[in-house]
Amino acid sequence: MEAALAVASLITVLVLSVGAIVGVTAQVRCVDAAREAARLTARGDDARAAQAISAVGPPGATASTTRSGDTVTVRVQAPVPALPGLTVSATAVAALEPGEAG
Numbered sequence: 208m209e210a211a212l213a214v215a216s217l218i219t220v221l222v223l224s225v226g227a228i229v230g231v232t233a234q235v236r237c238v239d240a241a242r243e244a245a246r247l248t249a250r251g252d253d254a255r256a257a258q259a260i261s262a263v264g265p266p267g268a269t270a271s272t273t274r275s276g277d278t279v280t281v282r283v284q285a286p287v288p289a290l291p292g293l294t295v296s297a298t299a300v301a302a303l304e305p306g307e308a309g
Contacts, residue, residue: 229289233265234297237283240264241299245281248272249301256281265295277303 240263247256253272260270260283268285284296 237297245299245301
């Protein structure tokens with residue numbers, strides 16, 4: 208009985224640890240995708256920004272872009288596959304390059 212409880216506890220800890228690692232990885236990928244998309248959008252390269260989100264972001268990532276004054280804000284969010292119901296997101300802000308309209 209004690210061995211069964213120990214094994215069940217060990218499996219629970221292992222599953223939660225793997226879920227946490229997957230969640231952190233998705234968060235880091237959202238941060239990277241938001242940063243790249245904001246940088247590219249600030250340069251006026253919206254098409255490559257969308258490609259960067261697909262390439263760098265986690266699977267299922269979506270993005271929203273807002274231009275305000277002389278800055279652009281990109282928010283990337285994605286569901287965490289290993290933890291249903293959990294969504295991670297990241298926001299990046301970049302100054303628009305000279306010549307780009309706000």
